[in-house]
Amino acid sequence: MPFPPEVLERIDRILERYPTKQAALLPVLWVAQETWGWISREAAEEVARVLELPPAHVAGVLTFYTMYNLRPVGRHLVQICTSISCHLAGAGRLIAQCRERLGVDLEETTADGRFTVVEVECIAGCDKAPSIMVNDTYHEPMDPSCLGQLLDRLAQEPA
Amino acid sequence: MSAPEGLVLLARVGRHNSRAIETYLADGGYDALRNVLGGGMTPEAVTEEVKKSGLRGRGGAGFPTGVKWGFVPKDTKGKPVYLLCNADESEPGTFKDRLLMEEDPHQLIEGMILSAYALKCRTSYIYIRGEFYLGARILEKAIAEAYAEGMLGAGILGSSFSHDIHVHRGAGAYICGEETGLIESLEGKRGQPRIKPPFPAVFGVFGAPTIVNNVETLCCVTHIIKRGAPWFAGIGRNEKNTGPKLYCLSGHVNRPGVYEAPMGLQMKELLFGEGFGQGMRDGRSVKAVIPGGASAAMLTAAEIEDCPLDFDGLAAKKSMLGSAAIIVMNEDTCIVDAAVNLAKFFSHESCGQCTPCREGTPWLHRVLARIEAGEGRVEDITLLERISNQMANGMTICVFADAAIAPVLSSIGKFRDEYMHHVEHGRCLAGPRAAAGGAGSFAGTGAVANAASGRGAHPPPEIPGA
Numbered sequence: 161m162p163f164p165p166e167v168l169e170r171i172d173r174i175l176e177r178y179p180t181k182q183a184a185l186l187p188v189l190w191v192a193q194e195t196w197g198w199i200s201r202e203a204a205e206e207v208a209r210v211l212e213l214p215p216a217h218v219a220g221v222l223t224f225y226t227m228y229n230l231r232p233v234g235r236h237l238v239q240i241c242t243s244i245s246c247h248l249a250g251a252g253r254l255i256a257q258c259r260e261r262l263g264v265d266l267e268e269t270t271a272d273g274r275f276t277v278v279e280v281e282c283i284a285g286c287d288k289a290p291s292i293m294v295n296d297t298y299h300e301p302m303d304p305s306c307l308g309q310l311l312d313r314l315a316q317e318p319a
Numbered sequence: 320m321s322a323p324e325g326l327v328l329l330a331r332v333g334r335h336n337s338r339a340i341e342t343y344l345a346d347g348g349y350d351a352l353r354n355v356l357g358g359g360m361t362p363e364a365v366t367e368e369v370k371k372s373g374l375r376g377r378g379g380a381g382f383p384t385g386v387k388w389g390f391v392p393k394d395t396k397g398k399p400v401y402l403l404c405n406a407d408e409s410e411p412g413t414f415k416d417r418l419l420m421e422e423d424p425h426q427l428i429e430g431m432i433l434s435a436y437a438l439k440c441r442t443s444y445i446y447i448r449g450e451f452y453l454g455a456r457i458l459e460k461a462i463a464e465a466y467a468e469g470m471l472g473a474g475i476l477g478s479s480f481s482h483d484i485h486v487h488r489g490a491g492a493y494i495c496g497e498e499t500g501l502i503e504s505l506e507g508k509r510g511q512p513r514i515k516p517p518f519p520a521v522f523g524v525f526g527a528p529t530i531v532n533n534v535e536t537l538c539c540v541t542h543i544i545k546r547g548a549p550w551f552a553g554i555g556r557n558e559k560n561t562g563p564k565l566y567c568l569s570g571h572v573n574r575p576g577v578y579e580a581p582m583g584l585q586m587k588e589l590l591f592g593e594g595f596g597q598g599m600r601d602g603r604s605v606k607a608v609i610p611g612g613a614s615a616a617m618l619t620a621a622e623i624e625d626c627p628l629d630f631d632g633l634a635a636k637k638s639m640l641g642s643a644a645i646i647v648m649n650e651d652t653c654i655v656d657a658a659v660n661l662a663k664f665f666s667h668e669s670c671g672q673c674t675p676c677r678e679g680t681p682w683l684h685r686v687l688a689r690i691e692a693g694e695g696r697v698e699d700i701t702l703l704e705r706i707s708n709q710m711a712n713g714m715t716i717c718v719f720a721d722a723a724i725a726p727v728l729s730s731i732g733k734f735r736d737e738y739m740h741h742v743e744h745g746r747c748l749a750g751p752r753a754a755a756g757g758a759g760s761f762a763g764t765g766a767v768a769n770a771a772s773g774r775g776a777h778p779p780p781e782i783p784g785a
Contacts, residue, residue, distance in 0.1 A: 185507030226491035286569035296452035
């Protein structure tokens with residue numbers, strides 16, 4: 161699965177920032193995830209090819225970091241922080257609420273492909289605990305009522 | 320708009336359009352850079368000024384910044400020098416750098432250019448945690464503005480000094496906040512800390528001399544060069560703890576947030592002061608306070624009396640200022656439950672490189688969880704202490720394991736009665752679990768659709784019986 165030509169041009173510009181090709185690995189994995197939504201084995205091999213790295217190195221790096229998706233995720237990746245300040249503020253209740261409302265366990269995706277819910281470690285939203293992110297956007301502070309409204313809104317978005 | 324009385328680092332937060340270079344310039348921004356590059360100071364003079372200011376690193380270790388800069392060899396043997404801004408803010412309870420980058424990016428950029436000038440560094444990187452997508456976009460925009468105004472690029476402001484800054488996003492790994500983990504990650508590898516020496520100032524990223532400084536530290540440099548070392552050194556509790564400081568207050572207080580105060584603010588002022596936390600929520604009392612992020616030993620309510628929030632004030636209490644993340648827990652909090660939560664964090668975030676840490680952190684989590692669940696034995700408390708003592712104090716490459724055991728050992732030492740109550744009665748001594756937010760289990764791995772994370776490759780083994 162080759163990168164589209166315009167993406168390869170973007171990768172060329174990324175490479176200009178670094179003295180080695182390997183240093184561009186994290187940014188190029190981000191590009192791969194933006195391109196395909198998740199990083200399959202084939203996508204990882206394509207990254208290895210363009211950066212001239214051993215596929216095993218790419219695989220090792222890919223699995224070290226938590227933000228690269230190793231399988232498809234829902235359109236809305238709901239990330240609930242459960243680290244100490246959010247825990248003290250009742251983050252556990254938000255997890256339970258998501259499970260009930262969406263009928264899936266953590267890290268599973270709803271049948272309509274809209275939602276995946278995951279637990280994450282501290283996302284630096286502790287003064288607005290509990291803090292959550294949906295994809296790249298913070299939603300904080302959260303409580304069961306706000307979360308209910310947010311999930312309703314996202315569920316009603318046109319497919 | 321004039322800056323709120325006395326604020327330095329947060330002076331521009333809340334100002335209309337605070338992120339834009341126009342407002343930054345209007346507020347006297349880049350004046351320090353203009354002065355320095357206009358012939359006002361040599362690179363050596365800038366380093367000397369930072370040394371004299373007494374500035375100590377704001378990321379956690381509190382090492383004197385100017386001294387760190389001084390470790391870069393005079394003769395780099397043709398290698399470039401790199402400056403890395405550590406914006407991987409991931410210590411639970413910490414959220415000050417996010418605010419600085421999102422609200423006043425040019426304050427950081429100016430500090431980086433000044434620091435780079437002192438270090439004779441051509442290229443720097445801001446290593447920003449992956450979750451700070453907004454912060455990264457804001458920084459990229461601000462950097463583009465700085466290039467357009469001639470503050471970055473070749474021949475800055477007509478001088479012979481040239482500098483480039485690149486934003487580099489991480490991808491979710493607490494350990495990349497450790498400076499050699501950050502360096503490895505920037506090189507496109509797993510963020511596993513390096514054995515030291517050699518220290519980064521001699522052999523850092525791409526094998527070249529490298530200085531890693533925290534966001535807040537670099538922001539301080541802007542003001543030190545602008546207003547002088549004596550001004551900076553005149554702020555704070557004493558000559559070892561100088562300058563303005565950002566405190567991240569969270570937990571059971573009325574008004575959590577980022578607060579700026581002279582280094583050495585009294586803990587009780589931060590928790591109860593009118594301009595700060597405004598006291599405990601719902602009139603509850605304090606049970607415990609974590610003063611420096613998850614890695615810092617907990618303090619009891621008695622210990623926060625006469626407790627200056629600075630490097631030495633907290634070291635005297637056998638804890639640490641760390642990232643100045645003050646997490647307050649009220650009387651209804653189950654300390655064992657809090658310890659389970661902290662242990663789960665460290666278990667998830669261990670990079671897996673050293674056996675005592677990779678194996679020890681999940682053991683601690685599992686033993687704590689079984690005590691919390693009412694299935695613990697009296698011997699488990701000793702077991703926790705035994706495991707902890709075999710993990711840290713030089714058994715591993717970095718200090719992650721030392722951080723992981725701090726909440727465990729301090730909570731056992733200071734709240735042993737709560738552990739004993741759990742073991743003997745199978746439930747909490749403290750108020751209702753719900754009050755501590757302890758609903759639901761924490762069995763999830765926390766990995767973002769990455770259950771097979773290569774870091775925790777081995778499932779935790781059975782806990783050895785005591």
